[in-house]
Every structure is written in C-alpha cells, then in structure tokens.
Amino acid sequence: MLKKSLFFFSIFFFTLTFISFAQKQKAVKTIIIDPGHGGADQGADGLISTEAQLSLAMSKKLGDLIQKELPDVKVLFTRTTDIIPGNSRNKNEGLRWRANFANDNKADLFIAIHLNASGAHYERRQVGTTTKRIAVFTGKGKRKKVSSYREVEIPVYQRFKLNNTAHGSGTYILARDWY
Incomplete structure (x- = not known):
C-alpha cells in the first residue's frame, strides 16, 4: 500500500512540476497584412499590372481566408486601396507608418506581401x-x-x-x- 501511494504521489508531483514549467503558447489575436507598395510607389511593372495591384488583390484574398478559417482573429490591413499606407506623402513615411501601425495595434503576426519582376x-x-x-x-x-x-x-x-x-x-x- 505504501509503495502504491508513493508511486501515485511521485506521478502527481512530476506532473505538477512539468505543468508549472511548461510555457503556455501565446495565441495569435491580431494579424496585420501589408500589401506592398501603393499610391505613387507602384513597385515592379508586369505586362498587365503592377506589384501594388497584385499584392493588394492577394492580400485581400488572404485576409478573407484567415477570417473564414480563424474567425476569432482580428485581421487588419495597412491599406485596402491604391494609396501609400497611412495616406503618407512618400514611401519612407509610409514605411514608418506601417511599423507604428503594427506596434499600436499590438500585432502578433505581420505579413508583408511583395512580388518581384520575373528576373531578366x-x-x-x-x-x-x-x-x-x-x-x-x-x-x-x-x-x-x-x-x-x-x-x-x-x-x-x-x-x-x-x-x-x-x-x-x-x-x-x-x-x-x-x-
């Protein structure tokens, strides 16, 4: 009987110790999606579109998918139209606005979508x-x-x-x- 009690006490103590040291994984609550470029800064040119147009379309689709699959996650966009994010005057101000936007909204995940020209x-x-x-x-x-x-x-x-x-x-x- 003593051995059985000692065994269960040991298991209980080990489990309690393990649980107290195990880190809880932080849940993602806010995702910010950043479509690259926008406004006067159109990025790479394609045959029928620009990087700004494609990244915006892809970002909207990604945002819809995330909201559909993870309804409890808040999805924010740095831009939803063809403007420099934050309606900034130039792209450097837009970059700073993006960083501040992510920090102000306490983003758990920041997804920047950019495309490149297809090489040479x-x-x-x-x-x-x-x-x-x-x-x-x-x-x-x-x-x-x-x-x-x-x-x-x-x-x-x-x-x-x-x-x-x-x-x-x-x-x-x-x-x-x-x-």
Missing part, C-alpha cells in the same frame, strides 16, 4: 550576316534537278540578357527595433 529578359541584336548557298530546283519528281545556285545573306543575331535593375524592398525596416 533577353533581347537580340543583329551583329552581322552570313552567306548561305542554296540550290534552285526545276522539274518534279524524278525529273527534278538543280538549275542554279543562289547565295542568300542571313542575319546573325546575338542574344543578350537584360538584368532586372530593381533592388530589394525597403520594407525590411519593419523588422528593426525603432525605439
């Missing part, structure tokens, strides 16, 4: 010509024979890569400690 594209330019000799035939079937030769100039092209000159986004500023 290739161009070509004519760098010269080459001459090719082709045969001119007459007749049909078995009676087909070479009647003459003709020289044709064929352009020679060089393909070269145009690098994407866009540099990284300045939103890395949001990860820094401002205070």
Whole structure:
C-alpha cells in the first residue's frame, strides 16, 4: 500500500512540476497584412499590372481566408486601396507608418506581401550576316534537278540578357527595433 501511494504521489508531483514549467503558447489575436507598395510607389511593372495591384488583390484574398478559417482573429490591413499606407506623402513615411501601425495595434503576426519582376529578359541584336548557298530546283519528281545556285545573306543575331535593375524592398525596416 505504501509503495502504491508513493508511486501515485511521485506521478502527481512530476506532473505538477512539468505543468508549472511548461510555457503556455501565446495565441495569435491580431494579424496585420501589408500589401506592398501603393499610391505613387507602384513597385515592379508586369505586362498587365503592377506589384501594388497584385499584392493588394492577394492580400485581400488572404485576409478573407484567415477570417473564414480563424474567425476569432482580428485581421487588419495597412491599406485596402491604391494609396501609400497611412495616406503618407512618400514611401519612407509610409514605411514608418506601417511599423507604428503594427506596434499600436499590438500585432502578433505581420505579413508583408511583395512580388518581384520575373528576373531578366533577353533581347537580340543583329551583329552581322552570313552567306548561305542554296540550290534552285526545276522539274518534279524524278525529273527534278538543280538549275542554279543562289547565295542568300542571313542575319546573325546575338542574344543578350537584360538584368532586372530593381533592388530589394525597403520594407525590411519593419523588422528593426525603432525605439
């Protein structure tokens, strides 16, 4: 009986100790979604849209999905229209406004959505010509024979890569400690 009581007491003490040292995981209550760019700062240009337009559309879809799947989580956006966040005068003010917005709302998670251009594209330019000799035939079937030769100039092209000159986004500023 004493062994049984000692065993249960040990299990109880171990469980109590384990629970007291285990950290409780903090629940996510507020998520801020930041569609990149906006307003005068449109970001990378695509064939039919800009980075600002695409990131805004993607952000709205993500926000809808989060609200649908996690109804108890508050979802906030740094912008919902095509403006610089906070209706700021320039993008640097907009970046600072984003950081302050996240801090003021005590965001548990900050999701910044940015896109980049699809890298370099290739161009070509004519760098010269080459001459090719082709045969001119007459007749049909078995009676087909070479009647003459003709020289044709064929352009020679060089393909070269145009690098994407866009540099990284300045939103890395949001990860820094401002205070």
